[in-house]
Amino acid sequence: MTSVPLTAGLGVRRGVVLVLAVAGSITVSNIYFPQPLLEAVARGMRVSEATAGLVATAGQVGYALGISLLVPLADGRNLRRLTTVLLALTAGALLAGALAPSLAVLTIATAAASTTTVLPQIILPAAATMAGSAGRGRVVASVGIGLTLGSTLSRTLSGAVADLSGSWRASYVLAAVLTAALIFVLPRHMPTADDRVRVSYRKLLASMPGLLHTHRELRLSAFLGAATYAVFAAFWATLPFHLAHPPFDKGAGWAGLFGLLSLPAAILSYSAGKLSDAFGTTRVNALAVAGLGLALAVFATLGTTSVVALVVGANLLVYGTSCAQIANQARIFRLDEAVRARLNTLYMLFAFSGGAVGSLVGVRLYNAGGWTWTVLGCAAFLTAAGARLALHSRATRP
Secondary structure: OOOOOOOOOOOOHHHHHHHHHHHHHHHHHHHHHHHHHHHHHHHOOOOHHHHOOOOHHHHHHHHHHHHHHHHHHHHHHHHHHHHHHHHHHHHHHHHHHHHHOOHHHHHHHHHHHHHOOOHOOOOOOOHHHHHOOOOOOHHHHHHHHHHHHHHHHHHHHHHHHHHHHHHHHHHHHHHEEEEEHHHHHOOOHHOOOOOOOOOHHHHHHHHHHHHHHHHHHHHHHHHHHHHHHHHHHHHHHHHHHHHOOOOOOOHHHHHHHHHHHHHHHHHHHOHHHHHHHHHHHHHHHHHHHHHHHHHHHHHHHHHOOHHHHHHHHHHHHHHHHHHHHHHHHHHOOOOOOOHHHHHHHHHHHHHHHHHHHHHHHHHHHHHHHHHHHHHHHHHHHHHHHHHHHHHHHHHHHH
């Protein structure tokens, strides 16, 4: 079995980074692939679109719960054993979702799968530690691009599988198979942790509020992550409904296709790692806010009638969100190495709580006032992010 020491400063082999990026891509996709299926779920289970939207919200809430309760274990447990257990639990929950007889069972199964599919947030701090300080931004970006590709392409794959098979359940089965397959690959590439002091689970959790109080950079990243991810989640949660209605009248396959069509932005966002190393994370955050602002402008002006405009806006949205994520995590990974998993726990807890709020608010606004209301809600989230970043820039200006 390959040994990958958890030692800062020695760098990390490209092959290991590739494995971590692919594993992160597959596991993070378990949160996003249900989103293009919502309209098909609503039809198949004969519930309203707003009710079916609870599946997407459950995924975001479950992920936030898993991050808060499970990711801290990475600071004090054997990562290989933890990885195996989480993969097995996730595959089982996804299979339960595929067999769900009702929306309530599907919602619970999706929440359970999202709770245990938190490996991306265990992989990232481990990779950052192995990379050393000089190339940390680039390694975080490399693994981060895998997460971005997983979050975008999973929608394309699940939508296509649903259309070809005639059932949204097939997408859950495929996700379960891919997750189970990782059990035979990922654990052997995770870093060893034999030299780390074992910390009790209770102490791990109890230490986190103090970390949030101590680190101003963590509070900044957490706020920016929550606000920008709320915009991202609101768009993807409402897109299937927007496309299903006139003038588009498109099905789940089209909603999923947007993941593939936004692939250029996902790939381009890799540059955010180098930019963070060269120019600092605050400037990359500003670039992210600008990208998201352009996306909303496109959605507001042309997004009600033009598929092309939606595609352009989706690319700007993916690029802005990915840049924000990379900058935010590069910022916190420069803090205390011994508590990186817990720092990432706190950051992602805020980010995905923001995503859960964004999904819920986005769907509610869409049902109340259509696409325009959804875009206005996203603009409110983004305004909060821009204001917070401006205050930080003023406070740190020489």
